[in-house]
Amino acid sequence: MILRRLRYEIVSRLVAPALLRITKRRRSQGGTGATSPLGPPLESRHKLKELMSAHYLGGRFADGAVPVAYVTSGFPVELLRPFGYHVVYPENHGALCSARRLVPQLSEVAERAGFSRDLCGYARADLGSLLSGSTPTGRLPRPDLLGCCTNICQTVLYWYRVLADRLGVPLVLIDTPFVYGQAPRAHLDYVAAQLYEAYATAARVAKRRADISDLEVPIRLAAEGTQLWGECLGLSSHRPAPWTCFDGFVHMAPIVAMRGTVACNAYYRMLRDELSDRVARGIGGIEHERHRLLWDNLPIWYQIRELATSLAAAGFNFVCATYTDAWAEPGTTFDPHHPLESLAMAYSHVLLNQDLKNRLRVMTELARRFQVDGAVLHSDRSCKPYSVGQIDLKERLQRDLGIKTLILDADHADPRAFAAAQVESRLAAFMESFR
Amino acid sequence: MERRGSVMRQDYIDTQRQRHGRKAVAVLPIHYPKEILTAMDLLAVEVWGPPGPARGHAAAQIQPYVCAIVRNALAFLAAGGEQHVDAVLFPHTCDSLQGVASLAADFGALRRPTLQYLHPKGGRRDSTLAFATAELRRLAETLARLTGHALDDAKLSGAIALHLEIHALRRRLLTERRHLPASDVELYRCLRRGEFLWPADHRAELEALSARLTKDAAAVAVPLMVSGYVPEPRTLLEALDRLGARIVADDYAAVGRRVLRQPVVPEADPWRTLATLAFAGPPCPTFGTPLGERLSYLDGLFTASKARGLVIHVVKFCDPELFQVPALQAHFAAKNAPVLVLETELEEQLSGQTQTRLEAFVEMVGNRGVS
Ligand code: SF4
Ligand code: SF4
Numbered sequence: 028m029i030l031r032r033l034r035y036e037i038v039s040r041l042v043a044p045a046l047l048r049i050t051k052r053r054r055s056q057g058g059t060g061a062t063s064p065l066g067p068p069l070e071s072r073h074k075l076k077e078l079m080s081a082h083y084l085g086g087r088f089a090d091g092a093v094p095v096a097y098v099t100s101g102f103p104v105e106l107l108r109p110f111g112y113h114v115v116y117p118e119n120h121g122a123l124c125s126a127r128r129l130v131p132q133l134s135e136v137a138e139r140a141g142f143s144r145d146l147c148g149y150a151r152a153d154l155g156s157l158l159s160g161s162t163p164t165g166r167l168p169r170p171d172l173l174g175c176c177t178n179i180c181q182t183v184l185y186w187y188r189v190l191a192d193r194l195g196v197p198l199v200l201i202d203t204p205f206v207y208g209q210a211p212r213a214h215l216d217y218v219a220a221q222l223y224e225a226y227a228t229a230a231r232v233a234k235r236r237a238d239i240s241d242l243e244v245p246i247r248l249a250a251e252g253t254q255l256w257g258e259c260l261g262l263s264s265h266r267p268a269p270w271t272c273f274d275g276f277v278h279m280a281p282i283v284a285m286r287g288t289v290a291c292n293a294y295y296r297m298l299r300d301e302l303s304d305r306v307a308r309g310i311g312g313i314e315h316e317r318h319r320l321l322w323d324n325l326p327i328w329y330q331i332r333e334l335a336t337s338l339a340a341a342g343f344n345f346v347c348a349t350y351t352d353a354w355a356e357p358g359t360t361f362d363p364h365h366p367l368e369s370l371a372m373a374y375s376h377v378l379l380n381q382d383l384k385n386r387l388r389v390m391t392e393l394a395r396r397f398q399v400d401g402a403v404l405h406s407d408r409s410c411k412p413y414s415v416g417q418i419d420l421k422e423r424l425q426r427d428l429g430i431k432t433l434i435l436d437a438d439h440a441d442p443r444a445f446a447a448a449q450v451e452s453r454l455a456a457f458m459e460s461f462r
Numbered sequence: 463m464e465r466r467g468s469v470m471r472q473d474y475i476d477t478q479r480q481r482h483g484r485k486a487v488a489v490l491p492i493h494y495p496k497e498i499l500t501a502m503d504l505l506a507v508e509v510w511g512p513p514g515p516a517r518g519h520a521a522a523q524i525q526p527y528v529c530a531i532v533r534n535a536l537a538f539l540a541a542g543g544e545q546h547v548d549a550v551l552f553p554h555t556c557d558s559l560q561g562v563a564s565l566a567a568d569f570g571a572l573r574r575p576t577l578q579y580l581h582p583k584g585g586r587r588d589s590t591l592a593f594a595t596a597e598l599r600r601l602a603e604t605l606a607r608l609t610g611h612a613l614d615d616a617k618l619s620g621a622i623a624l625h626l627e628i629h630a631l632r633r634r635l636l637t638e639r640r641h642l643p644a645s646d647v648e649l650y651r652c653l654r655r656g657e658f659l660w661p662a663d664h665r666a667e668l669e670a671l672s673a674r675l676t677k678d679a680a681a682v683a684v685p686l687m688v689s690g691y692v693p694e695p696r697t698l699l700e701a702l703d704r705l706g707a708r709i710v711a712d713d714y715a716a717v718g719r720r721v722l723r724q725p726v727v728p729e730a731d732p733w734r735t736l737a738t739l740a741f742a743g744p745p746c747p748t749f750g751t752p753l754g755e756r757l758s759y760l761d762g763l764f765t766a767s768k769a770r771g772l773v774i775h776v777v778k779f780c781d782p783e784l785f786q787v788p789a790l791q792a793h794f795a796a797k798n799a800p801v802l803v804l805e806t807e808l809e810e811q812l813s814g815q816t817q818t819r820l821e822a823f824v825e826m827v828g829n830r831g832v833s
Contacts, residue, residue: 141787141791141803142787143805145527145784147781181557181560181583181748181750181781181782182557182781184583184584185747185750185781185782185785185786186785188747188750188751188752188753188785188786189786189789191752192752192753198752200750202582202584202750204554204580204582204597205560205563205578207568207578211600213592213597217582217590217593217596220592224589382568383564383565383568384564387568408525408527411557411561411781412557414528414561415525415532415557415558415560415561416561417525418523418524418525419523419565419569423569
């Protein structure tokens with residue numbers, strides 16, 4: 028156990044960063060030399076890669092060294108920090124698989140086992156990875172605990188039930204009833220009671236003592252991290268925006284997967300400073316920003332670069348997104364002095380757990396704050412919670428704000444559901460309408 | 463309320479409203495506290511579709527990758543179905559229903575008042591019981607605004623007693639299926655009329671059918687268990703009848719999964735009983751029941767009914783059901799029980815391909831011997 032722990036710490040803290048520095052040096056010696064309509068790449072990306080690679084590399088040696096948990100992106104991970112869990116986000120792993128275009132092959136494994144191709148692409152990638160043992164990270168550790176929160180969707184509950192059954196480990200569930208307006212007292216009490224139960228279970232699995240006061244530090248760090256992330260996003264209200272929301276999709280990994288840690292906050296301080304510097308120097312996320320757009324729904328992970336480039340070539344920059352903004356919202360109500368109550372409040376009021384009226388409000392505020400002239404709503408075939416209602420949202424945005432809107436059919440993870448020619452022609456017609 | 467057989471159903475609802483002065487509430491799937499509606503003299507009219515293509519402008523408000531239950535229900539209600547009811551109740555069963563509930567409430571997709579029921583997930587715990595009770599009371603208060611009068615505890619107890627009787631009758635018909643000299647078409651017609659009949663009328667029909675139960679069990683050539691969502695299209699049942707198969711165990715979300723398999727003794731406080739009832743039904747993926755619990759429940763149903771094959775009949779794009787299909791398949795395959803998975807889209811007719819698969823399956827199960 029002690030040796031395993033030592034190996035885990037050495038790999039996470041020393042080996043991974045060193046390996047990455049070598050790779051970075053080799054790459055920078057090679058240079059890209061390509062001309063691109065995108066702005067100069069962010070320097071912070073190297074640090075991001077280092078952080079996330081260390082996270083995944085450390086994960087290879089985590090089981091047996093530290094307790095391991097698989098959790099959903101909306102799970103109150105702060106509950107696990109006091110016990111030193113290594114936390115794996117299957118959705119984040121799904122995004123990684125998707126960016127590397129591995130989802131079709133992983134999904135086929137899941138489909139052969141009987142899982143429908145209509146299920147969430149992240150779930151299919153994850154189940155395919157579990158069944159085949161194949162992952163771009165080398166190896167995922169075996170979990171001791173599963174943490175599922177229904178605030179992003181109910182799909183995760185069905186998905187995690189399958190995981191719990193296959194892996195034979197306890198599942199803690201935080202059921203967050205859907206919120207119309209503001210969550211009533213009974214709702215918040217219910218969520219707080221479950222948080223308490225989850226905290227106790229996490230302690231038991233980690234063979235540690237549960238002390239609520241230990242939540243103070245991670246909650247303070249999570250609040251600060253969320254605020255820093257919000258500051259990074261907010262800098263795009265400048266013209267030109269110093270980065271694109273496609274950059275944001277990639278740089279949100281730490282706020283999702285490392286929330287409540289010192290490393291996460293250090294990273295966003297660095298990113299914020301770099302973005303502020305770009306604002307001061309008038310460096311944009313794209314070379315010539317002529318039109319500013321809002322993105323709704325998950326990214327099309329396997330197509331990010333292509334989309335960003337073709338839009339940038341025509342002077343279009345996505346300066347804000349509901350998806351990245353969602354990670355800047357909940358932490359604003361974190362209160363280290365009222366840990367469970369404030370977590371219940373924050374995690375109940377996440378974007379996908381609130382009514383469409385709220386979603387329209389958020390989109391309207393983003394559109395105004397970031398002065399967009401158009402919005403693209405990604406109708407995501409395998410993410411129903413994000414997609415139902417978009418047809419009405421589109422009409423309302425167009426009517427209320429007078430901006431141009433487009434619904435783009437695709438899938439966040441599975442390129443087999445991406446009709447390139449159709450997307451291209453729809454985007455071309457959309458861009459044409461700005462002339 | 464229903465396109466097919468709509469005249470009879472609509473007439474019934476209109477009569478209930480006019481003659482008995484009852485308001486009617488359209489209810490979307492699956493689980494909801496019908497006892498509260500009954501106690502408040504509200505007629506619950508469930509909307510499981512209806513089958514057929516979604517028609518009307520509202521159909522275009524929902525993407526084609528959302529299940530037909532949600533698309534058809536919204537389209538149907540918006541295209542005039544809601545005229546026959548006074549409100550629409552949306553249980554937050556799944557992501558799609560949750561989305562459409564918000565669409566109806568926030569963006570005026572429907573003209574009638576819309577109500578929500580947030581049933582807790584994750585099984586019976588102290589925290590869920592407390593929340594369930596609060597949510598049930600909240601729903602009753604919202605309904606009181608519709609009826610103009612508050613819910614009376616004595617009436618609630620009476621409604622609970624009536625529904626427990628209905629559960630008992632439905633349970634008996636399902637478990638003693640082999641003793642009922644009636645086709646599946648006839649049995650399901652009676653069971654599904656509970657989706658819109660006033661409960662006392664439904665009880666009377668169930669009693670009449672139960673009176674036909676015989677002492678001797680008839681031999682069934684092909685006894686099947688069905689797990690899935692809703693027995694639509696009706697031609698599926700006709701095909702099974704024609705092929706000599708019988709559904710001897712039912713785990714349809716619309717039917718058997720909403721029948722208490724163990725009697726529940728009411729407590730003095732009707733609210734406590736209601737909260738207990740919210741967790742007392744058979745395992746359902748939409749409650750987030752652990753998979754092992756569901757498998758062992760289905761195992762028990764399969765064995766007790768002496769079924770010889772399992773038909774998993776799901777609606778395309780239905781995440782809660784689809785996630786569990788592989789586990790069900792693997793579990794029953796390991797028991798050497800034939801399994802057929804049917805994925806349908808709430809069509810009005812069974813497709814030729816599905817019919818052929820069903821025929822081949824029934825024949826294969828039949829060849830394994832008569833029970
Ligand atoms: S269904 Fe949507 S919200 Fe849920 S896990 Fe999948 S991508 Fe995320
Ligand atoms: S997804 Fe499934 S549970 Fe939800 S409404 Fe459709 S058929 Fe019903």
